[in-house]
Amino acid sequence: MKYNPNPPSVVKEMLHTIGLNSLDELFSDIKAEVKVPKGLNLPEGMGEMELRRRMKDLANRNVNTEDHPCFLGAGAYDHYIPAALEQLLLRSEFYTAYTPYQPEMSQGILQSIFEYQTMICKLTGMDVSNASMYDGGSALAEACNLACTSSKGRKKVIVSDTVHPEYLDILKAYSLSGSMEVVLVPGQEGSADIDAMIQTVDDQTACAVIQQPNFYGILEDAEALEKAVHENKGMFIMAVEPVSLALLKSPAEWGADIAVGEGQPLGNSLSLGGPYLGFFAARKALMRKIPGRIVGQTSDLDGKRAYVLTLQAREQHIRREKAGSNICSNEALCALAASMYLTFVGEKGLKDIASRCHRLALYAQQQLERAGMELKYKQPYFKEFAIKVDDPAAANRKLLENGIIGGYELNDALMLAFTEKRTKEEIDQLTTVLGGK
């Protein structure tokens, strides 16, 4: 296949116009020693029909969540995606556009981001949201970085190890900058050790971090930690799951200064881990410090309501090495999917979905316990829990033999997640396979 439209005769004409005889002459400024001598060692190009066959073949070699019930969660969830959303995302005015730097021809995109920001503020209860970040983990790292760089020398980031282990890996990599010192506080029985975290808080603490629900699906009681970190003039940062916010206390209600999270459950396909979106929302006082793009409302010369990328003095293309973050491209189309999702399910729908997830999880717990199994942790959870099994890998293999994509493997347990897509029959089958020793 080729996507360059000019045939050889036109190429010749264009070369002639600019006074050249061959395409090679366009590269006379590159020394022969650094040129590719014989062409790249890649296979020949393929036509569209061949490509279709190849991609279908590759896709068919995978076990997918559309044909198999999936009980995997651990940070990525198999929620239902409305058909209208999938269709609308293919409007190519959206997906083939660049970042809306030219407001006069990008009002639709700017308005969609403004609506997304508003919805994230509503969900989290926070005052201000950016246009999105790469994902939940990198959004958390940026939040901690912001807490440090805006605190005049404080570097200590106190975080429970009940936060998603990949988020912790990301935090560690970002701390290579030297601006953050991560203090990891071991959890107890699947929950954050709040007392131990509080004892770590001091006048060098930039922030304390809690994930809600935590990596194991458990609800963390963050009240005392929030008080302690605020008494020491540090920030309280929460990583939250967006669907759960229909039922659970919002980050604002917990007193968070910054709320971040993985936005994938809001209308984005699993896609082997990406593209997803990170949401990032904060208190008003941080508006001029938060990373990423922000859309603001203004008016045009005729006084007509209009939207524009704003507060750009924070960003890399203006401030260069003094910018708080280097982010430019974010996950705009995934954010658009998220705001479409919230529109198509609506508030009642989101509450129904959250309640359904919780209800299915409780039912599964009940059935598994009846089959003689035991929860690894006993604390309240939302849509995900760990169930003890002797050999998690073997249990997953057995589930797969029965057409089920099983859970996330801990040492002595499987973490199982329940979305509104799961049915009673699927859970009964899960129980039969896992419980049938």
Added chain:
Amino acid sequence: MSKLIFEKHVPDSNPFTLPPLAIPAVKPDSIPQQFLREQKIALPEVSEVEAVRHFTELSTRAYGVDSGFYPLGSCTMKYNPKINEWAARLPGLAGLHPYQAEDTIQGALQIYYEMQEMLAEITGMDGFSLQPAAGAHGEMVGVMTIKAYHHNRQDYQRTKMMVPDSAHGTNPATANMVGFDVIEVKSNHRGLVDLDDLRAKMNDQVAGLMLTNPNTLGLFEEEIQEIAAIVHEGGGLLYYDGANLNGIIGIARPGDMGFDVLHVNLHKTFGTPHGAGGPGSGPVGVKSKLLDFLPKPVVIKKDDAYGFDYDMPLSIGKVKNFYGNFGVMVKAYVYIKALGAEGIKEICEHAVLNANYLRHQLRDDYNIPLDRLCKHEFVANSKKQADQNGISTMDIAKRLIDYGYHPPTVYFPLIVSEAIMIEPTETESKERLDDFVQAMRSIAREAAEEPELVINAPHNAAIRRVDEVTAARKPVVKWEAP
């Protein structure tokens, strides 16, 4: 005035329902009170048809590559082939959970592995991580590997990173984010790195140089081997910003020029859509001496099976959950497979031809400060128009909107005042380019004869110019119920 979705709220109009479920109701205390939400959410309630019309209407006030010509310099707004979109949405690729067992995702891992291999061949590097989600994210990973490399050699004194004055803003921002002090290297009168300045600034406190080649003026750094020698002899490493890879792809490879680490933008060079600001993908390639520091995991092939390798004790860790933007990789994979070796060389040849053709056709009407053979893009400015009637680059950009074009990148690079940076890409036909030239010539004429027309542009857009000052001074960044 276009209503916001919140202004279309009709109580009880949303039809979304879940299927019936025959299991017991939840006990009221299954989630204790202290965890439950009291605050209202207040999402809009809209019927399906009105929601569909809402988003469809928004799309009509947007402009993509499918809408028309998009000569946005340094952004490589090329055509996004439709077969790629189809492939990424196959349930066997879009419906994979990242924690599935390796033996249930062999097809996906093969795509991942082949992408690592193909990108290594195209760029002349020894290994790749596909984890970064965007170009700036890739830059960060690349600069982190440089830091990790020096630290691993017990060399802790290299606290500075060199960046040319023509660099993208992400370069200095990235260096700062990874904890380096930035040293700016000057450009010479030919728009290339000033070798004397580079020599003077290279020392044992400098970790490396971040370089774009072709640079942001669209010019190839002809002395690249000498630049590499200066940096390497000083103990530093050379970073390649892949934003402009379209200008050399298939013709020359950064790995053969002496670069040690680089990122590429799948959403620029490899035809994946920009999505109005992401998702992108910024894979990072390294020479063998940096392989150990790449983010984990990488995908390896063992006895005809593919798997993740987490056994990387010197790895910088992770910068993103899971393995990167897989959906974007699928599209780029189909793109490379479609083009093959010959097709990839041809995209470069045609991209460079189109840029030189436009430069040639516009030189009579617009000032082009460095008017010589360019690669995939070139930089003009509004000097002629400013001298005549005080017309600015912004005025010209806004007037182009009236002619139905997305404006070029403006006011960048910073080393050219009132810059107009034009990158046509290889997917524009001569007719399109000629029409664009006509539009630019008309605007030049208007600037001379009817300057008001240009200064007050756009006239035909959805809105006129916006009040950016008030937007920044009194920010309104979300809708509030009246």
